[in-house]
Amino acid sequence: MASIFKDSLSYLLVFIVSLIALTSCNSTIDKPLRDNFTSEIPENYNPEANLSVLDISLRDQGIPVANYVHAIRSGNLLFLAGKGPKQANGENIVGKLGADLDIEEGYQAAKEAGINQLSVLKAELGNLNRVKRVIKVTGMVNAIPEFKDHSKVINGYSDLMVAVFGENGKHARAAVGMGSLPGNMAVEVEMVVEVWE
Incomplete structure (x- = not known):
């Protein structure tokens, strides 16, 4: 016992x-x-003003040519389709990281993808100040098998989100290598954000 x-x-x-x-x-x-x-909402939270400070002009993303949409909202979450590095002149940054492009060029490509995603957010919400928080970013890098600096490339996207949204721009993230991407574009990035009620 x-x-x-x-x-x-x-x-x-x-x-x-x-x-x-x-x-x-x-x-x-x-x-x-x-x-x-x-x-x-923090007192000094103003992504719209930050865009002006950063001298970033948003771009019309047009209508998708395939059977998808730029964004889908579910509750307070907005799921954005992948965007590539189409520049203001309408041309994509193309090529493979580690062969055609270096890390700095890849960083700039990811930043261009970020500007395109911000453009989608503006079109969907009317005002970037309605973005409560960037939740998740998935960055895909067109790279040769030996390339190892995918995260340094996608930093171009992540750094932009933090520059625009401050602490609310910090997010969970994946940065992965791809054997190819549509049109041989250098990167494609998708994102999930939470919006204010």
Whole structure:
């Protein structure tokens, strides 16, 4: 009887210690998100003004030529279709990273894709100040198999989002290599954002 009681007490102690450890772990994981983001619009939050400071002109994205749309809204989330690095002159930045383009050129291509996504957001929402937070970015890099700096390329996109939206532009991200992309464009990036009610 004493042995059964002792075993039960041991199991209870292990359970309590595990519960405390799990609670501590969760609060450590969640804390940075709580500290870095507010659910209320910050007083100085003005992405529209930031565009002017950055001297960025948005572009008409036209109507998709295939059977898809630029963006779909579900609740407070806006899912944006992938955009490439089409420049203001209407030409895409094309080529493979590691063969035709270097990291700096890839960075600029990702930034161009970002400008195109901002243009979609403006067209969908009417005002970039309605973007509550950039949630997720998926960056695809047209690269040779030996290329290893995909993240440095997609930084061109991520840096732009933070420059426009501040802390609300920081996001979860994937930067992956592709064997090819449509039209041989250098990058394609898709994004998910949360919008204010």
